[in-house]
Amino acid sequence: MTYKALIIDDEPDIRDLIQITLERMEIDCACAADFSEAIALLEQQEFHFCLTDMKLPDGNGMDLIALAQKKYKKMPIAMITAFGNMETAVAALKSGAFDFIAKPIDLTRLREVVTAALKLTEVPLATDANKNNVVRLIGDSKVMVKLNNQIEKVARTQAPIFIHGPSGTGKELVSQLIHSLGARRDKPFIAVNCGAIPRDLMESEFFGHMKGSFTGASSDKLGFFRAADGGTLFLDEVSELPIEMQAKLLRVIQEQTVRPVGHEQELPINVRILSASHRDLHQRVEEELFRQDLYFRLNVITIETPPLAQRPDDIPMLAEHFLNKYAKDWQMPALQLAPETLTALCEYSFPGNVRELENILQRAFTMSENDVISIEDLNLPNHQSQPARAIESSTNMADGNLEAYIENIERLAINEALEATRWNKTAAAEKLGISFRALRYRCKKLNIE
Numbered sequence: 001m002t003y004k005a006l007i008i009d010d011e012p013d014i015r016d017l018i019q020i021t022l023e024r025m026e027i028d029c030a031c032a033a034d035f036s037e038a039i040a041l042l043e044q045q046e047f048h049f050c051l052t053d054m055k056l057p058d059g060n061g062m063d064l065i066a067l068a069q070k071k072y073k074k075m076p077i078a079m080i081t082a083f084g085n086m087e088t089a090v091a092a093l094k095s096g097a098f099d100f101i102a103k104p105i106d107l108t109r110l111r112e113v114v115t116a117a118l119k120l121t122e123v124p125l126a127t128d129a130n131k132n133n134v135v136r137l138i139g140d141s142k143v144m145v146k147l148n149n150q151i152e153k154v155a156r157t158q159a160p161i162f163i164h165g166p167s168g169t170g171k172e173l174v175s176q177l178i179h180s181l182g183a184r185r186d187k188p189f190i191a192v193n194c195g196a197i198p199r200d201l202m203e204s205e206f207f208g209h210m211k212g213s214f215t216g217a218s219s220d221k222l223g224f225f226r227a228a229d230g231g232t233l234f235l236d237e238v239s240e241l242p243i244e245m246q247a248k249l250l251r252v253i254q255e256q257t258v259r260p261v262g263h264e265q266e267l268p269i270n271v272r273i274l275s276a277s278h279r280d281l282h283q284r285v286e287e288e289l290f291r292q293d294l295y296f297r298l299n300v301i302t303i304e305t306p307p308l309a310q311r312p313d314d315i316p317m318l319a320e321h322f323l324n325k326y327a328k329d330w331q332m333p334a335l336q337l338a339p340e341t342l343t344a345l346c347e348y349s350f351p352g353n354v355r356e357l358e359n360i361l362q363r364a365f366t367m368s369e370n371d372v373i374s375i376e377d378l379n380l381p382n383h384q385s386q387p388a389r390a391i392e393s394s395t396n397m398a399d400g401n402l403e404a405y406i407e408n409i410e411r412l413a414i415n416e417a418l419e420a421t422r423w424n425k426t427a428a429a430e431k432l433g434i435s436f437r438a439l440r441y442r443c444k445k446l447n448i449e
């Protein structure tokens with residue numbers, strides 16, 4: 001679920017500056033250097049908003065505003081104007097630009113304009129699944145095979161599914177797959193981050209509104225439910241919904257109707273609901289932060305997405321997949337991982353899961369100066385202590401073998417103390433808060449030399 005912006009400017013430095021700033025705001029960008037390139041991009045893809053320079057080598061920004069008024073009404077446009085040229089700025093606003101940014105570009109101002117564009121855009125936040133892009137879950141570990149089987153099964157039903165798992169484990173990807181393998185695949189898939197919508201806009205964002213129903217409602221708005229009609233609505237971070245909104249959502253799901261703000265009638269809808277959270281929703285119910293009745297409605301079937309540390313065998317396959325993808329996307333030769341680089345990756349604990357792996361490889365792909373990616377190119381974060389990492393990556397050891405799990409932690413703590421005291425057993429014992437004899441006994445038991 002990512003917003004997409006179109007940036008049009010003939011100066012590469014300005015395009016880069018805007019692109020870097022927007023990507024830090026997690027907005028995908030496509031750039032065009034002139035009018036005709038921009039038109040070609042607009043015909044191929046849907047953008048949530050557009051920032052265009054006024055003067056283009058083969059046209060001007062005003063022409064683009066005029067075109068958008070006719071063909072891309074839902075996409076807000078802001079104009080980039082030369083310093084001090086207020087006349088152009090006013091003309092752009094008059095012809096339908098929602099704002100302007102003067103050169104040299106001030107980044108705070110740029111972010112302000114972008115935030116406004118995201119509020120104004122009426123292009124739904126749909127994912128790639130809408131465009132029938134093939135989505136795949138990479139990995140052939142036992143847990144992933146089980147997950148893929150579950151997905152295939154639930155895709156055939158219309159049951160609401162709750163996807164639970166830590167951040168970056170592919171919950172959104174799973175929801176896209178369920179949609180694209182099911183009967184609704186040719187209808188919209190709308191993904192919504194419930195934690196990112198301002199409270200006072202929630203009702204209108206979900207259920208839509210009628211023009212003039214409140215200050216600022218300058219045109220009718222469809223809302224997520226009606227935008228997803230016939231298809232799937234994915235409620236990401238559903239645990240973050242305020243309690244009053246939970247009540248409204250429950251009503252809509254039960255009645256299968258919505259009443260847009262300012263509308264007199266209930267309108268029928270037909271939407272499959274998928275939801276996800278990294279939180280334990282049942283615990284949220286116990287803490288009275290989540291309605292139990294809504295919990296039962298959403299959580300007919302639960303799917304768990306496992307942390308990457310529980311399936312390190314998938315790391316080589318995922319790494320290959322991402323490196324090939326970057327090579328294809330950026331039309332560059334594919335890079336290989338040196339054997340020791342792959343080992344380092346497989347030993348790392350990935351607190352940020354697949355998303356972190358993706359980011360690490362993307363950076364390495366960009367930074368590497370050879371055909372082979374070195375350990376240094378990975379720039380792995382080193383803030384976690386060795387025992388903490390080992391404990392985290394060995395969480396599944398407790399599965400059916402508590403004894404071995406505890407022994408492992410004990411071994412790591414003793415080794416760390418011995419290393420820190422340069423193998424002085426008396427000092428190490430003191431550091432661990434046990435007697436010298438107790439340490440000697442434990443070293444023997446754990447085969448520590």
Ligand SMILES: Nc1ncnc2c1ncn2[C@@H]1O[C@H](COP(=O)(O)OP(=O)(O)OP(=O)(O)O)[C@@H](O)[C@H]1O
Pocket residue numbers: 136137138139165166167168169170171172173174236278305354355358
């Ligand atoms: N098994 C997988 N195969 C390929 N790509 C994956 C896999 N799992 C996750 N990814 C990729 O990792 C990134 C994060 O995945 P996604 O956004 O689905 O995670 P999430 O669990 O929804 O995260 P969050 O809770 O932070 O929203 C995406 O780019 C996704 O394509």
